[in-house]
Amino acid sequence: MNIPNDYLCPITLEIMNIPVILIEDGRSYEKASLERWLINKNTSPMTNKVLKSKEFVINISLKNAIEEFREKQTKAQHYQEMSTALEIKTGALPQKFKDKNYCQLLIKICLLGDRYVGKTSILKYLQFQDQISNKVYAATIGPDMISLHLNRLFKNCYAVSIVLFDLPGELKWKDLWKSQYQCHGAILVCDVTNPKTLQNIEKIWYPALKEYGYDIFEGVILCNKSDLIDDLTDEIYKDAEQFSIRNNMSLFYTSAITGKNVQIMFNQLVLSILNNNVLVNRLKESDNIVLTSKHKEEPRKEKTGGNSCCTSLDNIH
Structure with a gap:
C-alpha cells in the first residue's frame, strides 16, 4: 500500500506520527523533526524563507487521517498474509x-x-x-x-x-x-x-x-x-x-x-x-444458505449440543 505524499514529513520523508502545521508557511511536518529544525534555524524547511514566527499547531485532521491509514495498512498486510493460504x-x-x-x-x-x-x-x-x-x-x-x-x-x-x-x-x-x-x-x-x-x-x-x-x-x-x-x-x-x-x-x-x-x-x-x-x-x-435434502426433510428443533459457527442457524443441524 503506497503512502500518500501528504502523510510524509518534508524533512525526514517518513510517515508522520504527530503532524504539526508551521503557521507561517502553512505546511505540515513531524513535530519532533520541526522542533529540531527550529532550534538552530530560522527558516521554513520547505521555502527556505526567513520566519517571523516559529509558532506551530497540531494538524488534527491530518493526524486522524494518518491513524486511519495505518489501521488500513495493518489490516491489508494481515489479509495479504492470510490470502496466500486462501485457495x-x-x-x-x-x-x-x-x-x-x-x-x-x-x-x-x-x-x-x-x-x-x-x-x-x-x-x-x-x-x-x-x-x-x-x-x-x-x-x-x-x-x-x-x-x-x-x-x-x-x-x-x-x-x-x-x-x-x-x-x-x-x-x-x-x-x-x-x-x-x-x-x-x-x-x-x-x-x-x-x-x-x-x-x-x-x-x-x-x-x-x-x-x-x-x-x-x-x-x-x-x-x-x-x-x-x-x-x-x-x-x-x-x-x-x-x-x-x-x-x-x-x-x-x-x-x-x-x-x-x-x-x-x-x-x-x-x-x-x-x-x-x-x-x-x-x-x-439469507436465502444464500443452501440446505441439503436432509435438512429440508427434518423438522426444525432446538439445538441440544455440539459446536457450530452458524449461531444464527441454531435450528438447522
Missing part, C-alpha cells in the same frame, strides 16, 4: 461440502466501471488464470458471470461459494442493471491510460452503487492496465489514491493481461467480506 477455484461448490452439515455461504461480487477498462479480462483471468490470452474482449452488453468457491472450509465450518458478475460499462444503460448492484463486494475498475474512467467511478458508478446496493459492502478500487503506465507519480494514481482514502477502500494496481495483483486483490476482497461480521451474519440469515 479460490473456478466452478460450483464441490459435492463434499454439500453433503455435510456445513454452513453454506454464497457471496456476490460485482465488477463496475466503464467499458474497455478491462473488467472482462479480470473476470477471465480469475476464471482461467495463466491460460488467459492477450485477446481484447468486446464490450459487455449484458451481465456476465462466473462461479467460484473456496477450496477448503473457512474457519473450519463455512463452505463458501462466490458469484462474480461483470456488469456492462455503457453508461447510458447503467440503471438498467441496478438490481445487480446489491452485492457483498464491489470491484471498481478504472483504466490508468484514461483518466475519464476514474472520474466516472467517482461521479457515476460509486454513487449508483451506494444508491442501489446494500448499505454495507466491501469495496476495492483497481487502477487497471498498470503495465502500460508504471509511473506511480502519474496524476491518475494520485487521484485514485485520494478517492480510496476518502471512501475507505483498498487500492490495487493491476494488469489483467500479466495477472499483476489480480488474484491477490480478489483473495483480499473475499477475506474482507468473510471477516465483516455484519455481512457474514446477513449471509447466514
